[in-house]
Amino acid sequence: MALSNYTSPKWWKEVIVYQIYPASFKSSKPANEANGWGDVRGIIEKVPYLKALGVDVVWTSPIYKSPQADMGYDIADYKTIDSRYGSLADVDELIKTLNDNDMKLMMDLVVTHTSNQHDWFIQSAESKDSPKRDWYIWKPPRGYDSTGRPIPPNNWAQILNDSSSAWTWEKKTREFYLTLHTSQQVDLNWENPEVVAAVHDVMHFWLSRGVAGFRMDVINLISKDQSFPDAPVIDPSCEFQPGEKFYTNGPRFHEFMHGIYESVLSKYDTITVGEAPYVTEMSEIIKTVGSTAKELNMIFTFDHMEIEDIKTKGESKWSLRDWKLSELKTIISGWQKKMIQWDGWNAIFFECHDQARSVSRYTDDSDEFRERGAKLLALMESTLGGTVYLYQGQEIGMRNFPPEWDPDVDYKDVESINFWQKMKKLYPAGSKELKEARELLQKKARDHARTPMQWSDEPNAGFTVPGVTPWMRVNDDYRTVNVKAQIEFVGQDLSVWQYWQQALQVRKSHKDVFVYGEFEDVDFGNEQVYAYLRTGARSKERWLVAMNWTGNDVVWEVPACIEVDEVVSSSLQATTVREDGTKVKLQAWEGVLARCK
Numbered sequence: 001m002a003l004s005n006y007t008s009p010k011w012w013k014e015v016i017v018y019q020i021y022p023a024s025f026k027s028s029k030p031a032n033e034a035n036g037w038g039d040v041r042g043i044i045e046k047v048p049y050l051k052a053l054g055v056d057v058v059w060t061s062p063i064y065k066s067p068q069a070d071m072g073y074d075i076a077d078y079k080t081i082d083s084r085y086g087s088l089a090d091v092d093e094l095i096k097t098l099n100d101n102d103m104k105l106m107m108d109l110v111v112t113h114t115s116n117q118h119d120w121f122i123q124s125a126e127s128k129d130s131p132k133r134d135w136y137i138w139k140p141p142r143g144y145d146s147t148g149r150p151i152p153p154n155n156w157a158q159i160l161n162d163s164s165s166a167w168t169w170e171k172k173t174r175e176f177y178l179t180l181h182t183s184q185q186v187d188l189n190w191e192n193p194e195v196v197a198a199v200h201d202v203m204h205f206w207l208s209r210g211v212a213g214f215r216m217d218v219i220n221l222i223s224k225d226q227s228f229p230d231a232p233v234i235d236p237s238c239e240f241q242p243g244e245k246f247y248t249n250g251p252r253f254h255e256f257m258h259g260i261y262e263s264v265l266s267k268y269d270t271i272t273v274g275e276a277p278y279v280t281e282m283s284e285i286i287k288t289v290g291s292t293a294k295e296l297n298m299i300f301t302f303d304h305m306e307i308e309d310i311k312t313k314g315e316s317k318w319s320l321r322d323w324k325l326s327e328l329k330t331i332i333s334g335w336q337k338k339m340i341q342w343d344g345w346n347a348i349f350f351e352c353h354d355q356a357r358s359v360s361r362y363t364d365d366s367d368e369f370r371e372r373g374a375k376l377l378a379l380m381e382s383t384l385g386g387t388v389y390l391y392q393g394q395e396i397g398m399r400n401f402p403p404e405w406d407p408d409v410d411y412k413d414v415e416s417i418n419f420w421q422k423m424k425k426l427y428p429a430g431s432k433e434l435k436e437a438r439e440l441l442q443k444k445a446r447d448h449a450r451t452p453m454q455w456s457d458e459p460n461a462g463f464t465v466p467g468v469t470p471w472m473r474v475n476d477d478y479r480t481v482n483v484k485a486q487i488e489f490v491g492q493d494l495s496v497w498q499y500w501q502q503a504l505q506v507r508k509s510h511k512d513v514f515v516y517g518e519f520e521d522v523d524f525g526n527e528q529v530y531a532y533l534r535t536g537a538r539s540k541e542r543w544l545v546a547m548n549w550t551g552n553d554v555v556w557e558v559p560a561c562i563e564v565d566e567v568v569s570s571s572l573q574a575t576t577v578r579e580d581g582t583k584v585k586l587q588a589w590e591g592v593l594a595r596c597k
């Protein structure tokens with residue numbers, strides 16, 4: 001291993017972070033107050049549950065005051081808690097409860113844009129002379145078409161609605177303002193030092209209250225190419241085109257990140273993770289996550305999340321292709337090795353609120369194999385180098401909801417709704433295209449991660465009291481897939497929850513190997529088995545992970561250079577995992593963890 005800071009111990013490298021989607025986690029409210037939404041007091045109730053699972057840090061998706069145009073990623077006041085979720089006093093109590101249990105709270109920082117209901121924007125829109133005018137990005141129209149309709153300053157498409165312009169028209173002052181995601185999410189003008197100072201102030205506000213750090217929403221989109229050029233035309237049939245190359249890791253991005261570090265982060269002992277889409281080059285990424293970069297601890301990269309996308313299409317989210325195991329290996333192993341080599345740090349995640357369920361995407365979510373697939377993914381995630389992020393429900397192998405759910409009724413996400421509306425406008429009912437659109441929603445919609453947490457087999461899955469309608473429909477399978485059943489499960493194998501709990505314990509008792517250790521692929525070309533060696537950074541202990549990524553039993557020839565000493569755990573306890581020192585029999589979707597000589 002290259003000499004570097006990679007192996008220097010840091011608390012934020014070793015923790016297990018658990019992401020909570022507050023609307024769907026747990027409602028604490030009694031029948032006379034319940035509104036179908038989860039809340040902060042519901043999270044407080046579940047702290048002992050999280051502790052028992054092995055969680056160290058809780059990250060909550062946004063709970064600030066918001067009109068919820070994009071489920072809180074449209075903030076109307078950074079210092080007030082949305083009344084659906086509770087109050088500042090509740091958050092203070094959550095921080096205290098977590099700290100009392102030796103845990104920490106991480107918040108979502110959404111400062112690339114605000115809601116159009118934020119007072120800053122309301123003032124900005126009032127007049128061209130408003131002192132807040134330059135807090136956002138305003139531009140005159142490029143001209144007017146023959147019908148008198150103003151033409152947006154460039155051809156960029158919205159990210160969550162690609163048939164709309166990224167620019168929204170404001171009638172009173174007759175200018176456009178930039179809204180990269182939806183028309184309700186207005187991009188802040190980071191070129192204005194007052195905006196930068198206001199963001200720093202928000203960060204100090206939360207850190208001084210005891211928050212341990214931030215997940216920073218689309219943070220690499222804060223600096224835009226100030227000439228706002230037209231994007232190349234990728235799909236001539238669309239009026240608007242993806243413009244990300246003009247606003248991803250833009251000209252002043254690193255300067256702004258250094259500013260955040262110098263003025264805020266360096267004053268506290270924080271954990272920071274940036275959500276950083278559209279960037280893949282290591283030479284660029286390392287400027288943010290390198291151990292001496294003075295920007296962020298780590299970022300989320302999305303190559304593995306985009307493995308099913310057809311990249312040649314303009315809007316690749318709504319496309320699907322088959323992929324081979326070696327492609328996944330290239331991505332996962334690639335990041336493992338690159339971060340060690342370049343002295344950075346990985347954020348390991350297979351689910352979040354923006355992705356369909358991992359067991360449905362990467363493995364097999366049928367009743368026969370769902371548990372096996374979920375445990376295989378748990379084995380993989382808990383043995384990779386980096387900081388582990390676990391998303392609510394992943395610990396019980398929650399899966400996508402069924403294909404029969406109606407896009408007009410059961411889907412709630414603005415991105416899915418925009419896509420479905422667009423397709424309905426373009427194609428007639430019963431057409432092949434609409435059928436395909438439903439398949440895409442079934443496989444890839446963000447909604448699948450957002451259904452209420454399945455706590456028990458009681459009505460509403462124990463998420464809220466019976467008789468109340470949750471903001472989003474509960475997945476039909478909650479009677480069999482739920483926390484209570486899995487914690488209480490007694491059988492030959494472990495339940496998915498029990499397996500996660502054990503896997504996290506194994507990781508924590510061998511940090512030298514799994515958090516800080518070296519990484520080496522084994523039998524890379526094998527399209528059925530994904531295997532790798534982890535070697536302790538200091539101890540030089542060698543551990544082998546071997547996973548059968550197929551629905552059939554496989555006998556795997558252990559390469560001659562590896563001598564398996566002891567099989568420490570299998571995702572299927574009942575299996576005899578070793579036939580002799582040279583072959584391992586892996587059942588369908590089984591993974592094993594072994595110590596080597």
Ligand code: NOJ
Pocket residue numbers: 070073074110160181217218275353354
């Ligand atoms: C990324 C967030 O994770 C997603 O949910 C949101 O829609 C966009 N950023 C815009 O804030």
